[in-house]
Amino acid sequence: MFDPLDLYTPEEPPKDIHVVLERRQLLENEKSEDNILESYSNGDDEDYSMLSPLQVLDLPPPQTTPADILETTLILLGPSTQLNFNNEVPSIDRSEVTTEQLDELCHWNIINKPYSYLTTKDSLLTRLPSLSTQCSSGSPVKLLSYYTSILHRCENNPELTQLSTIVAKRIAELCGRTAQPSMTRDFRINNLEKTIKLYEPALTSDNLGHKTWGSSLVLANRIPTLENCSGSSKPRVLELGSGTGLVGITYTISHSNEFSQVFLTDLPEIVPNLRTNAKLNDLSTHNSVIADVLDWTNHDSFVEKYGDIQFDIILIADPIYSPQHPIWLMDTVKRFLKKNGEVHLELPIRTKYNKERETLWRIIEEKGLEVLEEDYEQGIDDWGQVEYIYKRLAYPSTN
Template sequence: MTVSRALSEFSSESNSGVSTPLTSISSVVSLPTQFPSRVFSPLITHALDLPSLRSKPSSQELLAVLCTYARNQGKNFRGNEESIPAPEGFVDWATRLVGSGLEWIEGEDDRELIWDSASARIAERCGRTAAPSMEREFEVRNLDLSIILYEPSLTADSLGLKTWGSSLLLANRLTDRHQDLIPSSRRRVLELGSGTGLLGIVLGVLGYPVLLTDLGEILPNLRLNMDRNRDRFSRCGYSPDVNIEELNWADVEASAAYQRGDKFETIVISDPIYSSEHPQYLANAVGQFLEYDNPQAQVILQLPLRPKFVDVRSDLWRKLRDIGLKPTRQDHESGWDDFGEEIFFWSIWRPREFIDICIDIDSLP
C-alpha cells in the first residue's frame, strides 16, 4: 500500500467512526515521508493540545499525531521545508510516550508501533546521525525522473549507506556536460565507492555501461536502490547497463575485476576520503584499474573541502601524482549536504605522458 493511500484510508475511516486496523498503516508511521494535504490529525499549535496520556487516548489518536508531525527529508538535501511544524513541546510529549507503559492499549503490536513511531519522531529531530532509516528523493538536472534511494540508519562504520552531496553535484555536472567530460567511445565506466548508487544510476541513464563497486556490506542496499530505480526508468524507456560488484580498496586483488584483468578508460569517484588511510588505498585501486596506455584515460573526482581534512586531501594529491597522474581541470562550487552548505572541489586527472599542461598540485585545496 502506498503512503498516500494508507493515510487517506486511515483518515476517512477514523472520521467515520470505523475502527482502523493498525497493520494497515504500520508501514508508514515510522518513516519520514511526504504527506498529502489531508493528514491524520488536526494541526496542533500548543503542547497542551497534544493528547494527554492521563486521558488514555486511543491507538488511532496517538498514531494520528505521530504521523502528522513526521519529518519529511525533502529533496536534494534541502529537507524538512515541506514538513508540518510540530508544536512546541512535541519532543517532550513524544519522550513521555516512549516512557509510558501504554497499559490501556490492547495488543503488544499496537504498543510497539506507537513506541517505535514516537522514537522515530524524536530521532528525526536530533540531526542526521540520529535519524532513522528513510527513503529520499533526488532530482538531477536534465533527467525526466527523480531518483528514489533508501538509506538505512547512519552509523560511523556504514558511511556508504548514506548519500553524500558530492555524488549529487557530480551527477548534475555529468548530466549537463557528459559529452564533454567522458570520451565518446562509450567504454565501461568504473565507479569506486558507489554508496547508495546515485551517481552510478545517473551514468547508466546517460547511456554508459557502468561497474559500481563498494564494500560487501554496502552492496545489498546498493542493489536494492539500483533494482528499484532500474524498474522505474525502464518504464520510461531507459535501460541502464549497470553491474554491481564488491571491491575493497584495501584488498584490490580479491576483487573479481582484478582477477579478470579489467581496465577502464574512465573512473569516477565522489567523496572518497574519511581517514588518513584512504589516499593510499584509493591510489592503489586507481593505479590498478586505470587504462594507462589510453590517451583518453582519466579519473573524475569530486569531494567536499572539509576543513579538518586539508592534510588528507594533500596526501591524496601526492598519492595520485605518485601513480603517474596529473590534474588537468578543476572547479569549485557551493552545494548542500545533510550537514549544511559546503564548498566542493571537482577535478580530472590523467596519465602524465599524455598531457602537456597541468595544474600544480601544490595549488590544489
Template sequence: MISPDEPLHVLDLPQLYQKPSGTDLIKALALLSLQPRTFGTTADVVKGPAVQPEGVTRYLTSIIASSLAWLDADELREAIWDAASARLSERSGRTAMPAMSRVFNIPTSSGEEYTLTLHEPSLTADNLGMKTWVSSYLLSRRLHGLESPPSLVPSSTDATIPTQRPLRALELGAGTGLVGLSFAALRGKSATIHLTDLPEIVPNLAHNAALNIELLNRTGAAVTTGLLDWSVTPSPLPTEEQRYDVILAADPLYSPSHPKWLVDTVGPWLSRGLNARVVTEMPLRDAYLPQVKEFRQRMGALGLAIIEEGEEIGYDDWESADGGALAVKCWWSIWGWSEKLE
C-alpha cells in the same frame, strides 16, 4: 485564530491532561514527522513540520512515558507509542533512523529528470557506505554536463581496441550507488559501468541497482556491481582492454589511509588514453582537509592533472540535532593524464 501559514506551537497540539482521542494524537504525531532532506540547495530542502521545534522533544517523551490509560485499545496505544518513538528518533540524528527508501531526481541534458530510488539500511558507525552523502548527490546532478563532451569518449593507446566501443566506467566506493546509477541512466547504451565497494556494502548496492531496473532498462544502461578493495593491489595488473575510460568517486576520503589507497587504485584501472578521466567530488570538512591535500599531491605524482574544478554548497541530511539541513562545502574535480602514457 491561528494563520495556516504560521507554525504551530507545541501547546497547540493535543495535550495529555485533556485525554485526547487516539485519532487526534496520531494526527499530531504525523504533523511532527521530519522528512529526509534532498541535499541540494535551500530551495531543494524539504520543509520541516509546521510546528515550532521548542518543546517538541519533551512533548514526545511525555507521550512515550504516559500509560494512555483513557484509550480503549492496546493496539491504539502501541501505535501512538511507536509513532512518538519514531518522531523522537528523527530528532536524534541519522544513526537513530530505521532503514528507509530515498527518492532522488537527477537532471538530464534535455531538461528531463530521472527518478532513482535507493534503499538505505539503518546507519551505524561501521556501515557509513549505506548512507547517501551530500557530495554523491551533488556529483550525480553534475553528471548530465559530462554526458556528451568529446573528452568523455573512448580513446586508447592500443590500436587493436575499437574506438567506437561503449565507454567503460568504474565507480570506486559506490555506497548506495547514486552516482554510478545516475551515470548509467544518463549514458544509456553508450556506456557500461561497474559499481564497486567493500563486501558489506555490495549487497545493498546490488539491491539498489535492482530497485531501478525499470529506468535502467528504459535507457538501455548496462550496470554491474562487485567488490573492489583499494588496499589490495590487483594481480595480475589489468590490461589496457580491462581498464576504464572514466573513474568516478564521491566522498572517498574518511581515513588517513584513503588518499594513498584511492590513488593506488586509480593508477592501474584508469585507461592510458588522453581522453581518460577521473571525476570526483568530496566535502571540504576540516577534519579531512589534510587528506584532500594528500589526494591532490598523489594524483599529480601519478601523472594526472586537473582539467576542471570548482566548489559548491550542498545540504547534508540529519546532521544537526534538530533534524535540520547542514551546509557542506564540496570540491569537485575532473582529472586527465598530463601527457600520453604508454
C-alpha cells in the same frame, strides 16, 4: 419584612425531570455537532486555517485521545521525504495512511478540537509535516514533550505496542541525523528529468557508506552533461566508494543511450544497500548496471570475477577518511583506468583532512595523471554548507 413570595409554593418537579434534561442536552449536542460538521464541510475556515501558524497545542491530547487517532497523527508527523538534503517542502504522499484514517482524524478534530486548523485532509497532509519540519529545524522541545507524554501512556500497556513503536521512531527523528532511523531521500539532478530515490539505513560510525554525502550530489549535478572523451561506443564506467550510489545511478540514467556498462562498487557491508537503491530506481534488471565489492587493498577477487578490465570513466566522491586512503585509492585508479580514460573526483574541503588531501594531490602527480580541470564549488549536506573541490584527471595525451 413581608415578602409576597413567601406565600408562593412552587410545584414539585416531575420525578423524571432528569430524563427530560438529559434528552434536551443530547439534542443540543447533536445539533451543535451537525452545525460544526456543516460549517467545515462548506470550508468556511479553511483558507484562514492554512495561513495560521500550527502549534503543538493543536495536536490531539496525548493522554485522552483514542490510540488510533494518535497513531494516524504520529504517522503524519513523520519527516517529509527530503529533496537534495532539504526538507522544507512537506510531502503530500503519505501512503502509510488510508483515506478512512484521514476521515476519522478529520472528524475527531472537528468535534474535539474545532479550532486546531487540522480539520481537512489537505491541512492534515501539509500542516502536520510542516510542524514536524519546523520543530526539527528549530526548537523541538515542545514536540518532544508531546511525544514523551504519549510514550509514558504506552508504558506497561501491551495494547499500545504499535503506538509505542511509532512514537519512539518520531523521538529518534528529533535527536539529530546520527540518531535518525532509516529514511528514503529524493534527489533532483541538474538536466535530469527523473527524480532519483535513495534508501539510507540508520547511520552508524562503522557504516558511513550508508549515508549520501554532499559531495555525491555536487558531482552528480555534473554527470548528465559529462562527455565520453575515450571515443568508445560502449564506455565502461567505474564508481569507487559508491556509498548509496547517487553518482553512478545518475550516470546510468542520464547516459542510457550510450549502452555503457556501469559498476557501482564499495565494501561488502555497503553493497546490499547499493543493490537496493538500484532496484529503487528501476535499474535492478538493467544489464548495464552491476553493484559489487571492490576492495581497494586487494583487487584480485574483482579481477577474477570480471576479468582484466579497464574503464573509460572513473567517478569518485568523498573517498578520504584515513591516512591510507589516498594510497589505496590511487593504486586502484592506476589499476583500472584506461590510458585514454578520465577520472572525475569531488572532495569536501575539510580542515581535519588537509594532510590527507595534500597526500592525494602528490600521489596523483606521482601516478602520472594531469589535472585537466579544477573547480571550487559550494554545496550542502545534513550538517550544513560545505565547500568542495572538483578535479578532472587524465594521463597526458600521446598525440
